[in-house]
Amino acid sequence: MSVLVRISQGALLSDRLRHIPSVAPVLQQVGATLVFEGIVRATELGRAIRALSYEAYEPMASNTLTELARDILCKHALIAITVEHSRGEVAAGERSFRLAIESAHRKEALAAMDEFIDRMKRDVPIWKSAIYI
Amino acid sequence: MSVLVRISQGALLSDRLRHIPSVAPVLQQVGATLVFEGIVRATELGRAIRALSYEAYEPMASNTLTELARDILCKHALIAITVEHSRGEVAAGERSFRLAIESAHRKEALAAMDEFIDRMKRDVPIWKSAIYI
Amino acid sequence: MTIRVLIFGSLARELSCKDIVIEVSESATVSDVNHALAAKHPLNAAFFQSARLAVNHAFAAPNSPVQHDDEVALIEFVGGG
């Protein structure tokens, strides 16, 4: 039952931030791991872009992401949530967002992921702007 | 627009099978990567288990997975699907199944993943049995 | 003709065997195979009557013909993942 949130400068690393609960009885209940990565596409509204630039209003962005993760964790009875988000420039083809969910079963992980991202896009003060070529 | 299916002996490796389309214009449209991993839990119906043993009826299992992946790819307009499944014994805590989806957006990846796994559990001739401690 | 229907998983464990051998006519269909399975296992007749069968590694419709050298398999209680 744990939550980790990190907003960091630039593109995310290709390896996800590891954050598996170390308590053995909990770990043994993990039956599903679901990882979503958001990647900057090379076009925005049909125009070629070089990068997206993300602006986060801190500390509200981190606080809101953490509250959202805790709320989703409890609501869907998940085991762990790890959220990584970029700020600043992320080039086309690079990762800007990663959400990893550990749970007992698949269904709650999928439902939680969908709800998390919908609510993030509504409530978390992070803005993006396209940097055209 | 590509599909890769592999059924292999024992637990899956921790690194996913890489299978990104090499055609640049397609690759540049990938905005979402969704990876699900199924992990053998340490209990089954409340009893401690050492492992699950998977039996695949081949070549029907691989054929059915491939057909299913192609169908889901077209239906949800995905960019790529990679499916990995174990046969034989997989110890508790190890991975037995991985489904990776690349798509332009998140919504179709989540919908495709849910539908894929539901249909796999109904139609693909793979059976599992618990090996108790 | 004799048809050997392959079985798997919990069904194979419950019956302690890997196949069920039945006799059907030379012009038999998949549906006739289901009937013969149900007749051989009357306690589970409803299950065998509607169980999905694969012929030569593909799901087969009830009216598909079955040949003596076809590989027939009963595909139920699957659960990969």
Add this chain to the structure above:
Amino acid sequence: MTIRVLIFGSLARELSCKDIVIEVSESATVSDVNHALAAKHPLNAAFFQSARLAVNHAFAAPNSPVQHDDEVALIEFVGGG
């Protein structure tokens, strides 16, 4: 009192500024801040009237009080991910 409302993203680009400065009474609430923003930008009054405001980094209800040293931010058009 003077309140500086921080703005971000496409709104900041469109207005070419990082904040909107308004005047409200000493006993003002969040709702009064929305009114003052709408009055300052009559062409987008409906938007500013209902825009979500955060006070000191948390979303604030319309009837919450606003102090002169609070950090007020307009949180709309977000879109992380």
